[in-house]
Amino acid sequence: MPELPEVETVRRGLAPVMEGARIVSLEQRRPNLRFPFPDRFSERLQGQRIEVLSRRAKYLLADIRSGDILVMHLGMSGSFRILEECDGKIAGDFYYARNKDTHHDHVFFHLETAGGALAQVIYNDPRRFGFMTLIERAGLSDHPFFARLGLEPLGNELDGAWLAHAFAGRKTPLKAALLDQKLIAGLGNIYVCEALWRAKLSPLRLAGTLVTKAGRPTAAAGRLTEAIREVLAQAVEAGGSTLRDYMKTDGTLGYFQHSFIAYDREGEPCRHPDCNGTIERITQSGRSTFYCRSCQR
């Protein structure tokens, strides 16, 4: 489920272990994920210090002291887990014995943490739509992954006025416009459905209709930006609380069962007060959309 909130939750989970850590060694178990690993991937990381772990849209970025940025994307099914040393043993390795999915463990970071302990951070990805690469820090913003990436939705700039500007004249449905990472970066199929449901806007409505002829934001534009910010912020918050539980148990990061109100609720009653509608499922540009045609206009 890695959309922005999940990636942010993963970042928060990994940061205490990775920030300030030295990469003792990096173990790749295969030559590629979605893309081949870059040349000399493990050599360029071995012995290096990780300075800061940050996030841009759905990308995790590890600043390496060498000047490289380690860019990581979780694709559809990527996740991390942490195994920490405890009294000279790696705590958590009992999960191997518990039939955990180790078959899709593709990258192992063997770390010495800032505090001097040993830890492993393991990347697992059954579908291998995720990837990792190294980009020189100076060239990051010009790199194709980032050059045309849109607005960070939890930043301060996203409001009705910005949306009106971004959506003006667009004849594409709201669903497609919100999934377009060149406009707003970080939303995915689930949170787009959730935000549109909260804002009571139809996913079929054309993006350009949130703007008046004079280019001013409509009330709907304001509602939508509020809905986006709220649903993401609440999901990050929920991830944070889930994270504390996971950290105590198995160290797995990345997959949390949030409860969604519209997504995957086909046939269930719409949960807006005073709405008698039913959530239905349609297909838009090849992907499922869940919405209530009764109150989402």
Add this chain to the structure above:
DNA sequence: AGTGGGACCTGTCCGC
């Protein structure tokens, strides 16, 4: 400009 399809992969679930 926008849409629709297929591609990349594996796992799971559902109906027969």
Add this chain to the structure above:
DNA sequence: TGCGGACAGGTCCCAC
């Protein structure tokens, strides 16, 4: 129980 098909949270690329 087995098998085929549909489907899954992301993104890119190409043809219309």
